[in-house]
Amino acid sequence: MNIQTYLETLKVRYKTGISREHTYRGDLQSLLMALLPDVLVTNEPSRVFCGAPDYVLTRKEFAVGYIEAKDIGIDLHSKTLKEQFDRYKQGLNNLIFTDYLDFHFYKDGIFTTSIAIAKLENGTIVPISANFESFGNLIRNFAQTVTQSIKSPTKLAEMMAGKAKLMADVIEKSLNHDDETDINSALKNQMLSFKQMLIHDINNQAFADIYAQTIAYGMFAARYHDPTLPTFSRQEAATLIPKSNPFLRKLFQDIAGYDLDDRLVWMVDELVNIFLATDVADIMKNFGKSTKQEDSVVHFYETFLAAYNPALRKARGVWYTPQPVVNFIVRAVDDILKTEFDIKDGLADTSKIKIKTKHVTKATIDQRSKLKEVEQEQEVHRVQILDPATGTGTFLAEVVRHIYKKFEGQQGIWSKYVNQHLIPRLNGFELLMASYAMAHLKMDMLLTETGYKATSDQRFRIFLTNSLEEAHPDSGTLFSSWLSDEADQANAVKRDTPVMVIMGNPPYSVSSTNKSEWIESLTADYKKNLNERNIQPLSDDYIKFIRFGQHFIDKNGSGVLAIISNNSFLDGLIHRQMRKHLMESFDKIYVLDLHGNSKKKEVAPNGGKDENVFDIMQGVSINIFVKKNK
Known part of the structure; x- marks a missing residue:
């Protein structure tokens, strides 16, 4: 399918007056696969309810970009779309928002360019053929994978936070959907087990929050131990979690398996892509030197929280104690054991x-x-x-x-x-x-x-x-x-x-x-x-x-x-x-x-x-x- 054929198909569907956003999904998928023969374009309508973008573009099993599509004629600058778009921009570093005619490109959450291949005029779709060639080039550029090393701990913390925030939203919406449809999914069972055995008043939102953070930090821990930097995957992460932490290791064996909830796969793989570009051990070694703090892990986590949820940072007293206080208590106990x-x-x-x-x-x-x-x-x-x-x-x-x-x-x-x-x-x-x-x-x-x-x-x-x-x-x-x-x-x-x-x-x-x-x-x-x-x-x-x-x-x-x-x-x-x-x-x-x-x-x-x-x-x-x- 070429661009002209794509627009003619859309024009016919749009004229019926009964077509909606989902009607055009297959058409855009076909156009993208024609323009990008080495890329798999997957349309995921079953995941719409949980907040996942409509299309994921993958090359050799790695996601290279995401597209969120709205109905033809929808104002992409509408305030009603802002919350969703902001969430996606923070969590996904290569993204397109479109109404099937107008395409807005974002890189690392920043708007880069937009191009329209058609417009609505007097109730019909009118092609803008002068933009066809540029559109093709932009789409091909969008699908290119650029290997970029993440050297800054602040950048890594911010990127992890963006993915975790998006993942938490996906998990919460998935759990809400399970409740509404009375589905007893593996994810819901995990939440109920956690509620029964640890935090009895936890709700879907709170569980989604701690679960997303745990997956992000589990990946972080796995990559810290990774001797093969060019490769990393969910499956490899499961083997890299230290045996000194059997619970997290078993949890990641589940995440690495075939039974991982389909609604989470794409987000976990997004985290994998971040760590493929990161030498965590090197970053943490240098981070400790640059901050001159004894506890680089806590400092990194505070940086992560500042991006993930600034409000939580104010509550850090729950799990962070000033180092001088800790030093004093430890030295005092040591002295009392000796003298008393x-x-x-x-x-x-x-x-x-x-x-x-x-x-x-x-x-x-x-x-x-x-x-x-x-x-x-x-x-x-x-x-x-x-x-x-x-x-x-x-x-x-x-x-x-x-x-x-x-x-x-x-x-x-x-x-x-x-x-x-x-x-x-x-x-x-x-x-x-x-x-x-x-x-x-x-x-x-x-x-x-x-x-x-x-x-x-x-x-x-x-x-x-x-x-x-x-x-x-x-x-x-x-x-x-x-x-x-x-x-x-x-x-x-x-x-x-x-x-x-x-x-x-x-x-x-x-x-x-x-x-x-x-x-x-x-x-x-x-x-x-x-x-x-x-x-x-x-x-x-x-x-x-x-x-x-x-x-x-x-x-x-x-x-x-x-x-x-x-x-x-x-x-x-x-x-x-x-x-x-x-x-x-x-x-x-x-x-x-x-x-x-x-x-x-x-x-x-x-x-x-x-x-x-x-x-x-x-x-x-x-x-x-x-x-x-x-």
């Missing part, structure tokens, strides 16, 4: 103790299977460390840095130490997949930078789970079985591990959604005999995490709970039972009140402004609780 517990190596200690654990085994009696609980003795490290709200892994990473100072220049000894005495002692719980993926990536990158070389498939003990709940039973889907695996292993830490050090920055949320019977029964101790009209603030998440930490140190018999938290419990009237219980549990309590409550209008000792270390209104304090052996 006579552990000369502090956080680097390698000593072990024996504990008794209960394991369920299957016994066979008269050919019938029966579950039987067996008690076993096990040897574990004495100084077990847990961050119950790991976020991006800032505290665990600082523990690694602090301990590594003793081993600098001793790479052989260091690798052996990490395998035998460090990884088995570092535990983290995280609720959100994107932060969880980042924490694993950060630990992996940090240990690699120290010269650590893994000698086994040992996983990092950072688990995707809700600290304030016990493990949930498997709901029968593949995704839930992976989640169940994580929850079961986290539950083993909760049940059996003699946690001696708990540290971190728990979330603050008065409107806590963590209302499981287990944590509610523990925090009930803080609410007894108060006779106050409003004790709702005692259900704040930060208080539940303090109670969580107190429970584990009590169970262990000794240890240290060191956190930065909301400081309202220090002098709050309704917190008096909480203070009483903490003083009964712990032998020594150190509090460094950082103030910063904007409502109190306090001033610094020098008369200056009372500033908060976080960008929040509530004041905070560093709290270190010490319980010694009786």
Whole structure:
């Protein structure tokens, strides 16, 4: 088909008066394939509802461009199209918007040119033959693949954010469509499993958001480990995710498989195209040098968030703690272990103790299977460390840095130490997949930078789970079985591990959604005999995490709970039972009140402004609780 034939066909269809946008889809597809014989032009009407562009142009399985078509005569500058067009421009770097007659070209979100091959005049389509040759050249240029290396970390973060934002929109619309049509898709099953086992009040939009970010950062982690830069694919990504992160590895095996939801394939492959042009390891190495920050992963993520959703950046206190605060807490715990517990190596200690654990085994009696609980003795490290709200892994990473100072220049000894005495002692719980993926990536990158070389498939003990709940039973889907695996292993830490050090920055949320019977029964101790009209603030998440930490140190018999938290419990009237219980549990309590409550209008000792270390209104304090052996 040539341009003239294409327009004559459109003219006949348009004259009927009953043709609509979808009527002309096949005609444009035929014209494009005639102009681009080495390109596959795929018309995807089944994906329209989820926000995917109408056409994808691929060469050798790689997408080279996208086209979004509207009905003939539609004003492509209409305000009603702005939201959709802006979303596509941000997420797709080679794009055409058209009404089948007028074609607008965009590159990296920026308008480059437009050309019309016909116009509407007196209710009929009138060809503009003078533009035919230029149109053909523009289309051929549009379909050219230009290999371009991405060297700037900011550019990479922005491009990842654009793809992730578009992917989140596609996932949300797909889930909404599944709800409307009562379809039980694999994607919907994943969302329901996540809702059942981790975040019970999550909706389609929130799941789409964290799922899209997780895929983007999973790809990022995979490419970081890629030794074959000229090649990269969904399938290769699945093999490159480190075995130290089994959940993300299994998730990507699903993404790489034939069963990946058709509505997501094109967007995942768009991410692949970005990473084909990127040496992630090189970018992150240089990024750390240029920013002069110890935590280049978090800094990169903040850059990503600024482009992905600027509003989320203001909430970074949920998962980012200022480095000086982290340094102080880690050094303080190390010092307390040495001075209060006579552990000369502090956080680097390698000593072990024996504990008794209960394991369920299957016994066979008269050919019938029966579950039987067996008690076993096990040897574990004495100084077990847990961050119950790991976020991006800032505290665990600082523990690694602090301990590594003793081993600098001793790479052989260091690798052996990490395998035998460090990884088995570092535990983290995280609720959100994107932060969880980042924490694993950060630990992996940090240990690699120290010269650590893994000698086994040992996983990092950072688990995707809700600290304030016990493990949930498997709901029968593949995704839930992976989640169940994580929850079961986290539950083993909760049940059996003699946690001696708990540290971190728990979330603050008065409107806590963590209302499981287990944590509610523990925090009930803080609410007894108060006779106050409003004790709702005692259900704040930060208080539940303090109670969580107190429970584990009590169970262990000794240890240290060191956190930065909301400081309202220090002098709050309704917190008096909480203070009483903490003083009964712990032998020594150190509090460094950082103030910063904007409502109190306090001033610094020098008369200056009372500033908060976080960008929040509530004041905070560093709290270190010490319980010694009786």
